[in-house]
Amino acid sequence: MAKIPLKNYLWLIDKLSKRPMTFAEISESYERSSLFERNHPLQARTLYNWREKIDELFGIQIKYNNETYRMENYEYLDDNSPQKWLIQSISVNDVVARSRNLQSRILLEDIPSGNELLTDLIEAMEDSKVVKISYQRFSDANAKEPIKVEPYCVKVNNRRWYVLCHVLDQPTSKKTSKEYKKFGCLKIYALDRIQELEITDEKFTFPKNFYPDEFFANHFGVCIGYDIPVQKVKLRVSDEHRMYLRTLPLHHSQKEIETKDDYSVFEYRLHPTIDFIRTILALGADTEVLEPLELREAIAEEVKTMNKYYKPKKKKE
Secondary structure: OOOOOHHHHHHHHHHHHHOOEOHHHHHHHHHHOOOOOOOOOOOHHHHHHHHHHHHHHHOOOEEEEOOEEEEOOHHHOOOOOHHHHHHHHHHHHHHHHHOHHHHHHOOOOOOOOOHHHHHHHHHHHHHOEEEEEEEOOOOOOOOOOOEEEEEEEEEEEOOEEEEEEEEOOOOOOOOOOHHHHOOOOEEEEEHHHEEEEEEEEEEOOOOOOOOHHHHHOOOOOOOOOOOOOOEEEEEEEEHHHHHHHHHOOOOOOOEEEEEOOOEEEEEEEEOOOHHHHHHHHHOHHHEEEEEOHHHHHHHHHHHHHHHHHHOOOOOOO
């Protein structure tokens, strides 16, 4: 199976998101892009196929009228959606690739590994095909025996790609919430720790009543945390640092419920897993957990342990 030219689709969406364009304008812009292959100009049939695939993958319709191409429903995409993120990333990468003289002056955060498997997983999801993977956790000396999984969705977090899968032939964890027990054993895998990946010919049916965005809605990062219930969390944040949270919220549930001259209180509703604890610790002394008590005590225990390492040593007399 040919690889999905995902970059081409995202490039076209980005171009038409700015203004309607004629075929000649699209073709000229394509030849100036980093995607252009010499002696392979854009064909009308190719553009038609791209439009069909964009509608199928992203639900974005590109209409042709009065000799111009325009997008019908791009404005309905959520600013925080993966589609918008991918489109913007491709746009920036294209500009950087073309502007060789500026490459040393445009510094980007790279996702170090796992990208080579992303296209394979997207293909498997598109074709609803079971994937066989060999996975090696950081704590394991060797990769586990290959397992069969149904890839449900991919997610990027802290510069790593992850895939949420239904694992075949494995029982559902006892800690799984009632809401998701019916979907079987759901696990998340980091792409950079997948040692081998094979797309099989075995088909699966993606459950109609499973919504990845809803599944992760109350989670932070990629820790599923079935054993930690959804809780209301309150953080008191200092005057200066609260501006960072206002412009870049920690979680979509964030609400500023109290504002004083020298601090604000932010409220969240989520599973306070280890990912969330580490993020709070990264905020340092500017942030204090007010509730729940269990989370406050967990943070205090981490700080106590860290203090042992950084406590000044007594000087020898």
